[in-house]
Amino acid sequence: MNFEFFIAKRIIGSKAYKSSVSAPIIKIGIAAIAIGIVVMMIAIATGIGLKQKIRDKVSAFNGHIIISNYDSNNSQESGKPISTKQDFYPRFKNIEGIKNIQAVAAKFGIIRTESNFEAIIVKGVGADYSWDYFNDFLVEGRLPDYTQGRNQEVLISQDLANRMAFNLGDKFNTFFRKEDPNKPPAPMRYEIVGVYNSGLKEFDETYVIGDIRHIQRLNKWEPDQVGHFEVLLSDYNQLDEKFKAVFQNTPSLLNTITVEQKHSSIFEWIGIFDKNIYGLIGIMIIVAGINMITALLVLILERTKMIGIFKALGSNNQSIRKMFLYNASYIILIGLFWGNLIGFVLLMAQKYFKFFPLDPAVYHVSEVPIYINFGYILALNVGTFFLCLVMLLVPSYIITKISPVKAIRFE
Numbered sequence: 008m009n010f011e012f013f014i015a016k017r018i019i020g021s022k023a024y025k026s027s028v029s030a031p032i033i034k035i036g037i038a039a040i041a042i043g044i045v046v047m048m049i050a051i052a053t054g055i056g057l058k059q060k061i062r063d064k065v066s067a068f069n070g071h072i073i074i075s076n077y078d079s080n081n082s083q084e085s086g087k088p089i090s091t092k093q094d095f096y097p098r099f100k101n102i103e104g105i106k107n108i109q110a111v112a113a114k115f116g117i118i119r120t121e122s123n124f125e126a127i128i129v130k131g132v133g134a135d136y137s138w139d140y141f142n143d144f145l146v147e148g149r150l151p152d153y154t155q156g157r158n159q160e161v162l163i164s165q166d167l168a169n170r171m172a173f174n175l176g177d178k179f180n181t182f183f184r185k186e187d188p189n190k191p192p193a194p195m196r197y198e199i200v201g202v203y204n205s206g207l208k209e210f211d212e213t214y215v216i217g218d219i220r221h222i223q224r225l226n227k228w229e230p231d232q233v234g235h236f237e238v239l240l241s242d243y244n245q246l247d248e249k250f251k252a253v254f255q256n257t258p259s260l261l262n263t264i265t266v267e268q269k270h271s272s273i274f275e276w277i278g279i280f281d282k283n284i285y286g287l288i289g290i291m292i293i294v295a296g297i298n299m300i301t302a303l304l305v306l307i308l309e310r311t312k313m314i315g316i317f318k319a320l321g322s323n324n325q326s327i328r329k330m331f332l333y334n335a336s337y338i339i340l341i342g343l344f345w346g347n348l349i350g351f352v353l354l355m356a357q358k359y360f361k362f363f364p365l366d367p368a369v370y371h372v373s374e375v376p377i378y379i380n381f382g383y384i385l386a387l388n389v390g391t392f393f394l395c396l397v398m399l400l401v402p403s404y405i406i407t408k409i410s411p412v413k414a415i416r417f418e
Contacts (some may be wrong), residue, residue, distance in 0.1 A: 011326055015329075032301060032302045033306075033338055037341050037345065039299070040391070044343055044350055045349050048354065049353065051284055053378075054284045057370070059378055060371075065210075066266050068210045069266045070237025071238055072240070072250055072263065073266065074237075074238065074262070075089065075236070076089055084114055085222070086234075088226070088228050089233055089236070091233055095108065099253065101256060105249070108236055108238050108239075109236065110133060110235075111133075111233065111236075113130050116215075118179055125171055127167070127181070129222065130215070131223070132219055133153055133220070140205075141216070144203040145201055146203060147201065148199070148202055150162060150200075151201065160218070162216040164203055164204060164205070165203065166204070166212050167215070168199070175202060178196055179199070182194055183225050195225070207372075208368050246267070247265075292394050296395050299399055303331060304405070306335075307405055314327055318409070335399050336396065339392055347384070358379070
């Protein structure tokens with residue numbers, strides 16, 4: 008144990024320290040650090056959680072990478088078909104990290120009942136479709152089974168079911184337009200076997216998941232023709248890297264884009280979260296640092312006579328500065344402890360009890376999502392600790408200006 012740390016420990020453990028004039032200031036400093044950590048933990052956990060939740064929900068309806076034909080159709084309905092006889096289907100041979108490649112197609116339709124009607128998009132999927140996302144979204148019934156013969160089973164959203172007064176097991180008629188506008192629309196009767204709720208209102212209000220073979224028949228496509236391919240990655244964080252690899256391994260006649268490019272407005276919106284989080288972290292660290300500077304200055308003022316005695320005994324300025332920095336480190340660590348404890352309890356409470364709901368029409372989720380990772384919590388604590396210490400180096404320089412003679416006489 009070095010001399011400076013020993014003195015700092017004795018000062019912290021003394022009764023006079025706990026009942027001194029600086030005690031309330033120290034408590035305010037601890038509170039500032041604790042509140043700062045709580046706010047930063049909540050900001051990061053909710054910001055990252057919201058980004059990941061929205062990102063996964065958009066990917067559930069589009070995949071991570073979309074491979075389609077170049078055409079003038081900018082709508083969500085499939086235009087010119089693609090053959091499934093591709094080198095990359097059903098899997099890329101030279102690219103690792105691809106979870107699944109699924110062939111899909113989409114077609115506009117109108118649900119018509121005796122008292123109501125609704126425009127929808129039927130997304131046709133097949134036996135190769137990954138139901139991982141919709142398995143989490145499922146609120147009632149079961150997922151459709153398209154591994155056998157062509158059937159009328161569909162999965163509809165809770166939002167659409169409520170608007171159309173549909174229940175599980177109901178059957179309804181959907182009408183699809185034909186290429187010849189003079190011909191009447193083609194009817195299709197579907198049966199509801201499952202109801203999902205993704206919380207992403209933009210998609211929930213229109214998407215119905217059905218058998219791709221019906222769309223192939225309606226569009227007069229061959230069995231090996233589909234609307235486009237959706238590529239799902241094992242790790243979304245590798246999107247840019249895998250996109251480049253997929254782009255290089257697909258024919259030049261096919262268009263390859265990421266889900267972020269297709270829905271740029273949504274991803275630009277959630278990209279703003281990062282700037283807000285960084286700004287909030289910066290503000291909280293500055294506020295905590297200012298409170299710690301105040302606490303350190305009060306400590307120095309209160310211990311002026313002690314500083315004079317140590318200087319008279321031969322201690323240099325650097326040694327005395329270390330004593331007060333060790334003291335300040337103790338205050339910061341206490342604040343970090345309470346901040347982490349309170350922050351973790353609040354985050355776990357929201358994660359499991361969902362105290363704070365959100366409007367899905369605005370935020371695309373029904374409650375505040377929480378992402379907890381001990382890596383960012385550790386980085387946040389270490390960063391806050393060292394930044395506060397760096398900020399305290401300047402006020403600790405005052406010690407070098409204190410005269411031993413005047414300090415000993417200081418009352």
